[in-house]
Amino acid sequence: MFGAIPMIYGTMLVSMIAISLAFPLGLGSAIFVSEFLRGKCRVVAKVGIELLAGIPSVLYGLLGVVYLREWLNNPLISLGGSSGDSLLTAGILLSVMILPSIMTFSDDALRCVPRNYRENAWGLGLSRTQTIITVVLPQARSGIMAATVLSLGRAIGETIAVYLVIGRADRPISESFTWTSFFEAGQTLTTKLGGSETAIAQGTVEHWGALMSLGLLLWCLVIVLTSSARILFRPLRENQ
Amino acid sequence: MKTRYVGLLAFLFVYSDITLCHVRIKIQGSTTVNPVVADAAECFREKGWSVFVDTQGGSSGGIAAVAGGLADIGMSSKSIADSDRRKFPKVSFKEHSIGYDGVALVVSQPVFDGGVKSLTKEQIRQIYESKIRNWKEVGGPEKSIVFFNKEPGRGTWEVFASFLYGNAENAPSVSHPEVGGNEETRTKVARHASAITQLSASWVTDGTKIRALGIKMDSGKEIFPTLENIRNGSYPIRRPLLLVTDGTPNAHINELIQFLLSDLGQELVRKHGYLPLKN
Secondary structure, X not given: OOOOHHHHHHHHHHHHHHHHXXXXXXXXXXXXXXXXXXXXXXXXXXXXXXXXXXXXXHHHHHHHHHHHHHHHHHHHHHOOOOOOOOHHHHHHXXXXXXXXXXXXXXXXXXXXXXXXXXXXXXXXXXXXXXXXXXXXXXXXXXXXXXXXXXHHHHHHHOOHHHHHHOEOOOOOHHHHOOHHHHHOOEOOHHHHHHOOHHHHHHHXXXXXHHHHHHHHHHHHHXXXXXXHHHHHOOOOOOOO | OHHHHHHHHXXXXXXXXXXXXXXEEEEEEOOOOHHHHHHHHXXXXXXXXXXXEEOOOHHHHHHHHHHOOOOOXXXXXXXXXXXXXXXXXXXXXXXXXXXXXXXXXXXXXXXXXXXXXXXXXXXXXXXXXXXXOEHHHHOOOOOEOEEEEEOOOOHHHHHHHHHHHOOHHHOOOOOOOEEXXXXXXXXXXXXXXXXXXXXXXXXXXXXXXEEXXXXXXXXXXXXXXXXXXXXXOOOOOEEEEEEEEEOOOOHHHHHXXXXXXXXXXHHHHHHOOXXXXXX
16 A cells, blocks of 8 residues: 655645745845945855755755754654654754755846836835835746745655655554644655665655656656746736 | 877777776675775775775665676675575575674664663564654663664665564555664664664674664573674574575676675674674
């Protein structure tokens, strides 16, 4: 018997946690860096963010194993989990991973908004904050959404970092959809494929087929995500 | 123009000469057998051979790799089972035993210090099936039991499952956090306060924050997984350390296997804490 629902649930949950933590922080930092920082400070901040965005994911995974699991061990046990390995740990780790890329792409999108938009708004008497909220952000909307979708795609497809901190426990469907599932070890589509089951499944046709269908599912998920983002977040036209 | 062709031909000749004469061996499998084979591979690398040792997939990964022609030698810490032969009917597995090892139930240090020194087979089965969930139910501290289960493809897991259920295929499916190789297992249990796992007995050394439990037999006697108890058979969970080939190995592979069976190779087995063939 093969079933992918707990793994789809795991993938969804982990990505949702990641994006809900990383998006506000990432966008906020991007707004701060592009709108409020000047000159050298901005250059230093920008370089720092781009360096962080380039760190290989396995390093995040190792840092997660050494530090994040330790810190979350006791809180998770008191909340009903069993150890520092859980879907929540994986979600937090992923949010740290995708934060720099959201920041850097959003910053680029915000800086693409022409300066005269802001100047016109200031000329009309809007404060800086009002300008950002009512003028700059709507104009940069498609770029920011593209940043978010790209990062979400990366979060969905991330294997190694999640593999090391998620616990890799296959639960039956009846136990998967509980509130405590956040705090317990789980499994995602990528961690199932990233484990060693692929090495032992080669002899049996059904087993191999089941694993490959997980891969197909993952691929379709990313395609659906990117196409829906393209349709939903078209750039604003000039006369809107 | 002509010199270019001659140069190319000469290059191809030398290149094929190197690749044809060069010995390449690929070994894949168990993390338990790995330390011994890795040391042996080092000796052969000094002779100029290319020996690749990989631990992807554990024992089952090694067996599958040999069956699929992806590896020359498979390392396995369990005997080839009927299920393996059924999965790969065209392959004639040949087992070469290089030593023995015991599988221990290993717990975090605080659990051992808290009073749990041994378990009966029935208690182990109930812990595995999540029927016993707290250490206080078996005489330990009040802490919930976390079972870091070895991935089902691992030799250590299959030996453990055969001990509990007679045959690894009869084991029920459980939902515990999974761990892969021996290194990952040891690290995760050492860092946790109330964990238990299956691990090779020789991997429990002083200084790691883990302890091996004894098995309480029906007579009430506690048998600990010491080398002596594994050697004389009183400790019930024992397994051979195997090198697996598809059919009779060729000359080079046989040379490596014979090296591990020689006194020098057996010394390597002893060095890593396992039991050599001759005692």
